[in-house]
Amino acid sequence: MQIAEVEEGGHNSKWGIEDRHWQLAxxxxCDDNQIPAESLSAYLFRDYGxxxxxPSAYTLVETFIEEFGYEFGGEAFSHLYRTSDSEITEESFVTND
Known part of the structure; x- marks a missing residue:
């Protein structure tokens, strides 16, 4: 409840997120730590083509940014996530013909 807010109560509850939610999150x-974007993206999109x-780790991060409405290098993304050297390479992907 420190990041989200209930906009309406009862059975028709609507939830929203607080302004500057990335700082609160x-x-x-995260105990004031940044989330590794490549690892999170790999996990979230592990079953997607x-x-x-x-293909690369950047492919995954780019998809994550697009899917969740972030801007690469933007304030929210840069505050909450970190990008770093990753062990995700082209060989980490499976070709689906």
Whole structure:
């Protein structure tokens, strides 16, 4: 409840997130640590197919950013997530013909 808010109560409850939720999430949910974007993206999209020429960790992060409405390098993304060297390579992906 420190990150989300109930906009309406009862059976028709609507939830919203607080302004600057990324700061609250990092503080309350992540012990002030950043989330590794490549690892989270790999987990979230592990069962999805991608049509790309050169799959990489960036493919996953790019998909995550698009899916969740972040801007790469934007304030929210940069505060809550970190990108770093990843062991995810082209060989980490399976070709589905």
């Amino acid at each position: 990092r503080h309350h949910l 991608f049509e790309v020429d050169d």
